[in-house]
Amino acid sequence: MNTTEFTIRNAKPEEYQNIGALMVKVYSALDGFPKPHQHPKYYEMLANVGELTNKPGTEILVAVSSEGNIAGVVVYFGDMQYYGSGGTATQEKNAAGFRLLAVDDSQRGKGIGKLLTMFCLEKAKQQQLPQMIIHTTNAMKPAWRMYENIGFKRSEDLDFKQGELEVFGFRFLL
Template identity: 65%
Template sequence: MSKEEYTVRNAQPAEFEEIGNLMVEVYSQLEGFPKQQEQPDYYKMLANLGALTNKPSTELLVAVTSSNKVIGAVVYFSDMQYYGSGGTATREKDSSGFRLLAVAPSARGKGIGKLLTRECMKKTEADGNHQLVIHTTQAMQVAWTMYENLGFKRAFDLDFLQGELPVFGFRLAI
């Protein structure tokens, strides 16, 4: 049996609802992460993730199987003014960012998160930016470790609170 091949591409509008459902499923299952009833506006944004592509310099990337099944997604920003987080990240210059990375539970452990992250790294370089900014939480330890293994460094100046949830900033020099 050959190893499954995965591709990263821009999401199609017909996939936006499926991607939103994936985001809600993944984020609502994170232990220690606020639930839908605690942060309804956040989950509404997750469910309607495709709407973020209406912002300039913003792409919704998906990882798909060879049969075109969506198994992961992330939102990439080539201009941080559209990043939409709390804190100071939106004032970063010559920087790209990504947010809202999620991998389908059935596809975990297959390198999908790393594949999506590496695509954002390539896009940052292609866009002529010098750093890639991200945020994560304590509830996202698997992702946190992956980011550090890829060379991201903690950026305490980018930390902020989302409601009562501490959100931690990271930078990667490109």
């Protein structure tokens, strides 16, 4: 796993459209995850992910290869009221969160998801926030395992259902 060839930085507005397309591609390919025709509002949000940065403390972070290609992306929320999920997560105080982690298929297995996750944890520490909140689904088992290996713990109080899709909450205490 060679993550040294990737740099994490804030996405540039001119990259938002391509980032949205990457997210749509990644999420629509997940086995067991709703497809665009089943959840059009969700995929519209993914396609227009740049709009999330209009909320205070919200950043799109990208992992960029040495050639300048975006290999992965995540949306970081320094203020949970803008997190935008169902359930109780948006009511969490003194917490950061991240959502919509996506790694390009051609870049999987290189530690990019972990690199983005660790970067988010470091951002929260720098902001002196005591915990990180995330969600995942059964369709995202590789990410689920990665989060648990990093030290995230299941937090059933954050679980919710999005239509028929079960969404599972996790916490990391910083």
